[in-house]
Amino acid sequence: MSDAKLYTYTEIAEHNKADKLWLIIEDKVYDCTKFADEHPGGDEVLIDLAGQDATSAFEDIGHSSDAVKYLEKLYIGDVDTASEKPQPSAEELAAQEAAKTSSSEGNGRLVLALFVAAFAVLGYFLHKS
Ligand code: HEM
Structure with a gap:
């Protein structure tokens, strides 16, 4: 050290x-x-x-x-990496929250919606035949 x-x-x-x-x-x-x-x-x-x-x-x-x-x-x-990080301001927290919703969470929901749609279409065709 x-x-x-x-x-x-x-x-x-x-x-x-x-x-x-x-x-x-x-x-x-x-x-x-x-x-x-x-x-x-x-x-x-x-x-x-x-x-x-x-x-x-x-x-x-x-x-x-x-x-x-x-x-x-x-x-x-x-x-001093062991020291406590200061609390982010309300503004920073809001920005972090917005970033989360628009990227990862937003994508997760989109993928889920696509899966649901794909199974619905699959189910429809399987029943038809
Ligand atoms: C103490 C830290 C820093 C030092 C010693 C430093 C040093 C330099 C040097 C010497 C250049 C000229 C080009 C080169 O040699 O690469 C440069 C360009 C540049 N730096 Fe930094 N820099 C520092 C921090 C930052 C930070 C934090 C940013 C944040 C975005 C930044 C953004 C830029 C940009 C955009 C250029 C390009 C300028 C141009 O070519 O038009 N620098 N810096």
């Missing part, structure tokens, strides 16, 4: 604005407060994710090895 400084999720979540801007990438904490202005992808995307886990956003972009190397300069410590 390294002797890196540990930050709790709550502490990290407090750094959620342009002048207090921390990001989590793969359980490491990066202080992007000064970097945001220089970010080739703009400061907006970083501010949007400030105080949160930006791992998938960072990876989805397909950042260059230069970008990955740059992370070393912004590194301030590790996430």
